[in-house]
Amino acid sequence: MNAESEMFLIRVPASTANLGPGFDSIGLALGLYLEIHGSLSDHWEVVPLSEEMSVFPRDDRNYIVQIAKETAASYGKELSPCRLFVSSEIPLARGLGSSASAIVAGIELANIVGELHLSNEEKNRHASLFEGHPDNAGASVYGGLVVGLHTEERTDVVSFPIEGVKVIAVIPHFELLTEDSRNVLPNSLSYKDAISGSAAANVMLAGVLSKDWKLVGEMMQSDRFHQPYRAELVPHLALIEEVVHNEGGFGAALSGAGPTVLCLASPEKSEGLLTGLKDRFPEFHVKELEIDNDGSYTAILSEQEKKELKFLKS
Numbered sequence: 001m002n003a004e005s006e007m008f009l010i011r012v013p014a015s016t017a018n019l020g021p022g023f024d025s026i027g028l029a030l031g032l033y034l035e036i037h038g039s040l041s042d043h044w045e046v047v048p049l050s051e052e053m054s055v056f057p058r059d060d061r062n063y064i065v066q067i068a069k070e071t072a073a074s075y076g077k078e079l080s081p082c083r084l085f086v087s088s089e090i091p092l093a094r095g096l097g098s099s100a101s102a103i104v105a106g107i108e109l110a111n112i113v114g115e116l117h118l119s120n121e122e123k124n125r126h127a128s129l130f131e132g133h134p135d136n137a138g139a140s141v142y143g144g145l146v147v148g149l150h151t152e153e154r155t156d157v158v159s160f161p162i163e164g165v166k167v168i169a170v171i172p173h174f175e176l177l178t179e180d181s182r183n184v185l186p187n188s189l190s191y192k193d194a195i196s197g198s199a200a201a202n203v204m205l206a207g208v209l210s211k212d213w214k215l216v217g218e219m220m221q222s223d224r225f226h227q228p229y230r231a232e233l234v235p236h237l238a239l240i241e242e243v244v245h246n247e248g249g250f251g252a253a254l255s256g257a258g259p260t261v262l263c264l265a266s267p268e269k270s271e272g273l274l275t276g277l278k279d280r281f282p283e284f285h286v287k288e289l290e291i292d293n294d295g296s297y298t299a300i301l302s303e304q305e306k307k308e309l310k311f312l313k314s
Protein backbone atom coordinates (compact mmCIF):
# COMPACT_ATOMS: atom_id res chain seq x y z
CA MET A 1 0.00 0.00 0.00
CA ASN A 2 1.32 3.46 -0.70
CA ALA A 3 -1.59 5.92 -1.11
CA GLU A 4 -2.82 7.69 2.03
CA SER A 5 -6.27 7.99 0.48
CA GLU A 6 -6.68 4.20 0.31
CA MET A 7 -8.65 2.57 3.13
CA PHE A 8 -8.55 -1.10 4.04
CA LEU A 9 -10.84 -3.31 6.07
CA ILE A 10 -9.75 -6.25 8.22
CA ARG A 11 -12.46 -8.46 9.76
CA VAL A 12 -11.58 -11.36 12.07
CA PRO A 13 -14.10 -13.78 13.65
CA ALA A 14 -14.23 -14.86 17.29
CA SER A 15 -13.63 -18.50 18.12
CA THR A 16 -14.44 -21.17 20.65
CA ALA A 17 -11.69 -23.64 21.47
CA ASN A 18 -11.60 -27.26 22.64
CA LEU A 19 -15.30 -28.19 22.31
CA GLY A 20 -14.59 -30.27 25.40
CA PRO A 21 -11.95 -32.93 24.71
CA GLY A 22 -10.17 -31.25 21.76
CA PHE A 23 -7.91 -29.36 24.17
CA ASP A 24 -5.46 -26.99 22.40
CA SER A 25 -6.35 -28.73 19.13
CA ILE A 26 -9.96 -28.12 18.03
CA GLY A 27 -11.57 -24.73 17.39
CA LEU A 28 -14.69 -23.31 15.77
CA ALA A 29 -15.05 -19.79 14.30
CA LEU A 30 -18.04 -17.78 15.50
CA GLY A 31 -19.93 -14.82 14.06
CA LEU A 32 -18.71 -12.06 16.38
CA TYR A 33 -16.11 -9.81 14.77
CA LEU A 34 -13.09 -7.64 15.42
CA GLU A 35 -12.97 -5.00 12.68
CA ILE A 36 -10.26 -2.56 11.67
CA HIS A 37 -10.70 0.21 9.12
CA GLY A 38 -7.29 1.68 8.40
CA SER A 39 -5.22 3.90 6.14
CA LEU A 40 -1.61 5.05 5.94
CA SER A 41 -0.69 8.00 8.16
CA ASP A 42 2.41 9.90 9.33
CA HIS A 43 2.25 8.22 12.78
CA TRP A 44 0.60 5.21 14.44
CA GLU A 45 -2.83 6.04 15.82
CA VAL A 46 -5.42 3.56 17.12
CA VAL A 47 -8.94 4.98 17.46
CA PRO A 48 -11.33 2.75 19.47
CA LEU A 49 -14.86 2.58 18.10
CA SER A 50 -16.24 0.20 20.73
CA GLU A 51 -16.10 0.51 24.51
CA GLU A 52 -13.92 -2.54 25.20
CA MET A 53 -11.28 -1.36 22.72
CA SER A 54 -10.91 1.96 24.57
CA VAL A 55 -8.82 0.36 27.36
CA PHE A 56 -5.92 -0.36 25.00
CA PRO A 57 -3.00 1.94 24.05
CA ARG A 58 -3.78 4.29 21.18
CA ASP A 59 -0.29 4.39 19.71
CA ASP A 60 2.23 1.82 18.52
CA ARG A 61 2.20 0.11 21.96
CA ASN A 62 -1.19 -1.33 20.98
CA TYR A 63 -1.03 -5.15 20.86
CA ILE A 64 -2.42 -5.34 17.30
CA VAL A 65 0.25 -2.91 16.08
CA GLN A 66 2.98 -4.78 17.98
CA ILE A 67 1.96 -8.07 16.33
CA ALA A 68 1.85 -6.38 12.91
CA LYS A 69 5.32 -4.87 13.33
CA GLU A 70 6.83 -8.13 14.59
CA THR A 71 5.28 -10.10 11.73
CA ALA A 72 6.58 -7.63 9.13
CA ALA A 73 10.00 -7.60 10.81
CA SER A 74 10.22 -11.39 10.48
CA TYR A 75 10.20 -10.76 6.68
CA GLY A 76 12.76 -7.96 7.00
CA LYS A 77 10.14 -5.21 6.48
CA GLU A 78 9.33 -2.10 8.47
CA LEU A 79 5.65 -1.15 8.31
CA SER A 80 4.53 2.36 7.34
CA PRO A 81 2.47 3.85 10.19
CA CYS A 82 -1.31 3.75 9.97
CA ARG A 83 -4.42 5.27 11.49
CA LEU A 84 -6.63 2.39 12.63
CA PHE A 85 -10.29 2.54 13.66
CA VAL A 86 -10.86 -0.58 15.78
CA SER A 87 -14.16 -2.04 16.95
CA SER A 88 -14.92 -5.44 18.42
CA GLU A 89 -18.01 -7.48 19.29
CA ILE A 90 -15.84 -10.11 21.01
CA PRO A 91 -15.95 -9.80 24.81
CA LEU A 92 -12.48 -9.82 26.42
CA ALA A 93 -11.19 -12.72 28.53
CA ARG A 94 -14.42 -14.74 28.30
CA GLY A 95 -13.16 -17.73 26.30
CA LEU A 96 -14.24 -16.44 22.89
CA GLY A 97 -10.77 -15.95 21.46
CA SER A 98 -10.38 -12.16 21.73
CA SER A 99 -6.59 -12.44 22.03
CA ALA A 100 -6.35 -14.69 18.95
CA SER A 101 -8.58 -12.27 17.01
CA ALA A 102 -6.24 -9.39 17.91
CA ILE A 103 -3.22 -11.47 16.85
CA VAL A 104 -4.79 -12.48 13.53
CA ALA A 105 -5.83 -8.83 12.94
CA GLY A 106 -2.20 -7.77 13.50
CA ILE A 107 -0.95 -10.38 11.04
CA GLU A 108 -3.54 -9.29 8.46
CA LEU A 109 -2.45 -5.68 9.04
CA ALA A 110 1.19 -6.61 8.35
CA ASN A 111 0.08 -8.60 5.31
CA ILE A 112 -1.94 -5.80 3.71
CA VAL A 113 0.28 -2.81 4.59
CA GLY A 114 3.59 -4.63 4.14
CA GLU A 115 2.38 -6.47 1.02
CA LEU A 116 3.66 -9.77 2.41
CA HIS A 117 1.32 -11.98 0.33
CA LEU A 118 0.99 -14.52 3.13
CA SER A 119 -0.94 -17.76 2.61
CA ASN A 120 -3.47 -18.89 5.24
CA GLU A 121 -0.95 -21.51 6.29
CA GLU A 122 1.67 -18.84 6.95
CA LYS A 123 -0.81 -16.57 8.75
CA ASN A 124 -1.84 -19.47 10.95
CA ARG A 125 1.77 -20.44 11.70
CA HIS A 126 2.54 -16.89 12.89
CA ALA A 127 -0.72 -16.64 14.83
CA SER A 128 -0.21 -20.02 16.56
CA LEU A 129 3.35 -19.05 17.51
CA PHE A 130 2.08 -15.84 19.13
CA GLU A 131 -0.92 -17.55 20.79
CA GLY A 132 0.87 -20.79 21.76
CA HIS A 133 -1.87 -23.10 20.48
CA PRO A 134 -3.61 -23.36 17.09
CA ASP A 135 -7.27 -23.82 18.08
CA ASN A 136 -8.43 -20.18 18.32
CA ALA A 137 -5.82 -18.85 15.89
CA GLY A 138 -6.65 -21.46 13.23
CA ALA A 139 -10.40 -20.87 13.53
CA SER A 140 -9.95 -17.10 13.19
CA VAL A 141 -7.77 -17.52 10.10
CA TYR A 142 -9.62 -20.33 8.26
CA GLY A 143 -13.18 -20.20 9.65
CA GLY A 144 -15.28 -23.32 10.26
CA LEU A 145 -14.02 -26.11 12.47
CA VAL A 146 -10.28 -26.52 12.69
CA VAL A 147 -8.25 -29.43 13.97
CA GLY A 148 -4.60 -28.68 14.54
CA LEU A 149 -1.28 -29.64 16.02
CA HIS A 150 1.21 -26.89 16.84
CA THR A 151 4.84 -27.52 17.80
CA GLU A 152 8.01 -25.41 17.82
CA GLU A 153 8.83 -26.78 14.38
CA ARG A 154 5.52 -26.63 12.51
CA THR A 155 1.78 -26.04 12.65
CA ASP A 156 -0.63 -28.38 10.87
CA VAL A 157 -4.28 -27.40 10.67
CA VAL A 158 -7.18 -28.94 8.76
CA SER A 159 -10.37 -26.88 8.46
CA PHE A 160 -13.83 -27.69 7.22
CA PRO A 161 -17.20 -25.90 7.16
CA ILE A 162 -19.90 -26.74 9.69
CA GLU A 163 -23.64 -26.59 9.09
CA GLY A 164 -26.83 -27.96 10.63
CA VAL A 165 -26.20 -27.30 14.30
CA LYS A 166 -27.10 -24.30 16.49
CA VAL A 167 -24.64 -22.71 18.87
CA ILE A 168 -25.71 -20.93 22.05
CA ALA A 169 -23.16 -19.16 24.24
CA VAL A 170 -23.73 -18.47 27.93
CA ILE A 171 -21.41 -15.56 28.66
CA PRO A 172 -20.78 -14.57 32.30
CA HIS A 173 -20.09 -10.92 33.12
CA PHE A 174 -16.81 -11.72 34.86
CA GLU A 175 -13.48 -12.18 33.10
CA LEU A 176 -11.26 -15.25 33.38
CA LEU A 177 -7.84 -14.80 31.85
CA THR A 178 -6.68 -17.81 29.85
CA GLU A 179 -3.40 -17.71 31.74
CA ASP A 180 -5.19 -18.06 35.10
CA SER A 181 -7.37 -20.86 33.77
CA ARG A 182 -4.28 -22.72 32.48
CA ASN A 183 -2.56 -22.38 35.85
CA VAL A 184 -4.97 -24.87 37.45
CA LEU A 185 -4.09 -27.62 34.94
CA PRO A 186 -1.85 -30.51 36.06
CA ASN A 187 1.69 -30.96 34.73
CA SER A 188 1.05 -34.55 33.75
CA LEU A 189 -1.81 -37.00 33.19
CA SER A 190 -1.96 -40.74 33.80
CA TYR A 191 -1.55 -42.98 30.74
CA LYS A 192 -5.13 -44.23 31.29
CA ASP A 193 -6.59 -40.71 31.40
CA ALA A 194 -4.60 -39.63 28.34
CA ILE A 195 -5.97 -42.57 26.33
CA SER A 196 -9.52 -41.85 27.43
CA GLY A 197 -9.15 -38.11 26.72
CA SER A 198 -7.70 -38.75 23.30
CA ALA A 199 -10.42 -41.32 22.49
CA ALA A 200 -13.13 -38.81 23.49
CA ALA A 201 -11.61 -36.20 21.15
CA ASN A 202 -11.36 -38.73 18.31
CA VAL A 203 -14.96 -39.90 18.73
CA MET A 204 -16.17 -36.28 18.95
CA LEU A 205 -14.46 -35.48 15.68
CA ALA A 206 -15.91 -38.60 14.07
CA GLY A 207 -19.31 -37.41 15.34
CA VAL A 208 -18.81 -33.99 13.71
CA LEU A 209 -17.79 -35.57 10.41
CA SER A 210 -20.77 -37.93 10.40
CA LYS A 211 -23.12 -35.16 11.68
CA ASP A 212 -23.99 -37.26 14.72
CA TRP A 213 -24.45 -34.21 16.97
CA LYS A 214 -25.90 -36.24 19.82
CA LEU A 215 -22.64 -38.17 20.01
CA VAL A 216 -20.68 -34.91 19.74
CA GLY A 217 -22.63 -33.54 22.72
CA GLU A 218 -21.88 -36.64 24.78
CA MET A 219 -18.17 -36.45 23.95
CA MET A 220 -18.06 -32.72 24.79
CA GLN A 221 -18.82 -33.76 28.34
CA SER A 222 -16.29 -36.62 28.38
CA ASP A 223 -13.16 -34.47 28.39
CA ARG A 224 -10.24 -35.60 30.57
CA PHE A 225 -7.74 -32.87 29.71
CA HIS A 226 -8.98 -29.63 31.24
CA GLN A 227 -12.63 -29.37 32.30
CA PRO A 228 -12.29 -31.55 35.43
CA TYR A 229 -9.50 -29.22 36.67
CA ARG A 230 -11.20 -25.99 35.68
CA ALA A 231 -14.57 -26.96 37.22
CA GLU A 232 -13.75 -25.09 40.46
CA LEU A 233 -13.32 -21.83 38.47
CA VAL A 234 -16.58 -22.29 36.55
CA PRO A 235 -19.24 -23.75 38.90
CA HIS A 236 -21.96 -22.67 36.43
CA LEU A 237 -20.75 -25.27 33.85
CA ALA A 238 -22.41 -28.22 35.66
CA LEU A 239 -25.66 -26.24 36.09
CA ILE A 240 -25.72 -25.31 32.40
CA GLU A 241 -25.10 -28.96 31.40
CA GLU A 242 -28.21 -29.85 33.41
CA VAL A 243 -30.39 -27.26 31.60
CA VAL A 244 -29.03 -28.40 28.21
CA HIS A 245 -29.93 -31.98 29.08
CA ASN A 246 -33.45 -31.03 30.26
CA GLU A 247 -34.15 -28.89 27.17
CA GLY A 248 -33.05 -31.62 24.73
CA GLY A 249 -29.81 -29.91 23.65
CA PHE A 250 -26.88 -32.00 22.41
CA GLY A 251 -24.33 -30.95 25.01
CA ALA A 252 -22.26 -28.20 26.57
CA ALA A 253 -18.58 -27.50 27.15
CA LEU A 254 -16.37 -24.74 28.43
CA SER A 255 -15.64 -22.31 25.59
CA GLY A 256 -11.85 -22.15 25.46
CA ALA A 257 -10.52 -21.49 28.93
CA GLY A 258 -13.95 -20.16 30.05
CA PRO A 259 -15.86 -18.67 31.70
CA THR A 260 -18.26 -18.79 28.68
CA VAL A 261 -20.06 -22.09 28.15
CA LEU A 262 -20.83 -23.25 24.65
CA CYS A 263 -24.05 -25.25 24.07
CA LEU A 264 -25.05 -27.16 20.94
CA ALA A 265 -28.63 -27.93 19.92
CA SER A 266 -30.64 -28.97 16.88
CA PRO A 267 -32.49 -26.20 14.97
CA GLU A 268 -35.75 -27.58 16.44
CA LYS A 269 -34.57 -27.42 20.06
CA SER A 270 -32.47 -24.25 19.99
CA GLU A 271 -35.31 -21.78 20.69
CA GLY A 272 -36.44 -23.75 23.77
CA LEU A 273 -32.87 -24.07 24.99
CA LEU A 274 -32.24 -20.35 24.52
CA THR A 275 -35.34 -19.51 26.59
CA GLY A 276 -34.53 -22.16 29.22
CA LEU A 277 -30.98 -20.81 29.66
CA LYS A 278 -32.13 -17.15 29.77
CA ASP A 279 -34.73 -18.00 32.45
CA ARG A 280 -32.28 -20.01 34.55
CA PHE A 281 -29.30 -17.62 34.23
CA PRO A 282 -30.67 -14.05 34.11
CA GLU A 283 -27.30 -12.80 35.40
CA PHE A 284 -25.48 -14.11 32.29
CA HIS A 285 -25.63 -12.99 28.68
CA VAL A 286 -27.23 -15.86 26.72
CA LYS A 287 -26.92 -15.55 22.97
CA GLU A 288 -27.27 -17.64 19.83
CA LEU A 289 -24.14 -17.27 17.68
CA GLU A 290 -23.67 -18.03 14.00
CA ILE A 291 -20.82 -20.29 12.86
CA ASP A 292 -18.38 -18.40 10.62
CA ASN A 293 -17.20 -20.63 7.79
CA ASP A 294 -15.09 -17.96 6.05
CA GLY A 295 -12.36 -16.90 8.47
CA SER A 296 -10.50 -13.60 8.41
CA TYR A 297 -11.24 -11.19 5.58
CA THR A 298 -9.43 -8.18 4.17
CA ALA A 299 -10.39 -5.72 1.43
CA ILE A 300 -9.52 -2.33 -0.01
CA LEU A 301 -12.63 -0.16 0.23
CA SER A 302 -14.18 1.56 -2.78
CA GLU A 303 -14.87 5.34 -2.70
CA GLN A 304 -18.57 4.57 -2.18
CA GLU A 305 -17.83 2.21 0.74
CA LYS A 306 -15.65 4.90 2.35
CA LYS A 307 -18.44 7.48 2.03
CA GLU A 308 -20.80 5.13 3.89
CA LEU A 309 -18.56 4.90 7.00
CA LYS A 310 -20.43 6.83 9.70
CA PHE A 311 -17.42 7.23 12.02
CA LEU A 312 -15.51 9.17 9.33
CA LYS A 313 -18.30 11.77 9.19
CA SER A 314 -18.34 12.55 12.95
Ligand SMILES: Nc1ncnc2c1ncn2[C@@H]1O[C@H](COP(=O)(O)OP(=O)(O)O)[C@@H](O)[C@H]1O
Pocket: 053, 056, 062, 063, 064, 088, 091, 092, 093, 094, 095, 096, 097, 098, 099, 100, 102, 176, 177, 178, 179, 256, 257
Ligand atom coordinates in the same frame (compact mmCIF):
# COMPACT_ATOMS: atom_id res chain seq x y z
N1 LIG B 1 -8.08 -6.02 20.51
C1 LIG B 1 -7.19 -6.23 21.47
N2 LIG B 1 -6.18 -5.36 21.62
C2 LIG B 1 -5.27 -5.56 22.58
N3 LIG B 1 -5.26 -6.59 23.45
C3 LIG B 1 -6.25 -7.46 23.36
C4 LIG B 1 -7.27 -7.34 22.37
N4 LIG B 1 -8.10 -8.36 22.52
C5 LIG B 1 -7.64 -9.10 23.55
N5 LIG B 1 -6.54 -8.57 24.07
C6 LIG B 1 -5.76 -9.07 25.21
O1 LIG B 1 -6.07 -10.42 25.43
C7 LIG B 1 -6.60 -10.59 26.77
C8 LIG B 1 -7.64 -11.66 26.78
O2 LIG B 1 -7.05 -12.84 26.28
P1 LIG B 1 -7.34 -14.22 26.94
O3 LIG B 1 -7.11 -14.16 28.44
O4 LIG B 1 -6.57 -15.22 26.18
O5 LIG B 1 -8.91 -14.42 26.75
P2 LIG B 1 -9.77 -14.59 25.41
O6 LIG B 1 -8.80 -14.73 24.27
O7 LIG B 1 -10.55 -15.83 25.68
O8 LIG B 1 -10.65 -13.40 25.30
C9 LIG B 1 -7.17 -9.22 27.14
O9 LIG B 1 -7.26 -9.06 28.53
C10 LIG B 1 -6.15 -8.32 26.49
O10 LIG B 1 -5.01 -8.21 27.29
Ligand SMILES: N[C@@H](CCOP(=O)(O)O)C(=O)O
Pocket: 015, 017, 018, 023, 024, 025, 094, 095, 096, 097, 098, 099, 133, 135, 136, 178, 182, 226, 255, 256, 257, 258
Ligand atom coordinates in the same frame (compact mmCIF):
# COMPACT_ATOMS: atom_id res chain seq x y z
N1 LIG C 1 -7.02 -24.34 24.35
C1 LIG C 1 -6.96 -23.11 25.09
C2 LIG C 1 -7.97 -22.17 24.51
C3 LIG C 1 -8.03 -20.82 25.18
O1 LIG C 1 -9.06 -20.09 24.55
P1 LIG C 1 -9.50 -18.65 25.06
O2 LIG C 1 -10.55 -18.19 24.12
O3 LIG C 1 -9.99 -18.82 26.46
O4 LIG C 1 -8.26 -17.80 25.00
C4 LIG C 1 -7.28 -23.39 26.55
O5 LIG C 1 -8.25 -24.09 26.80
O6 LIG C 1 -6.53 -22.91 27.41
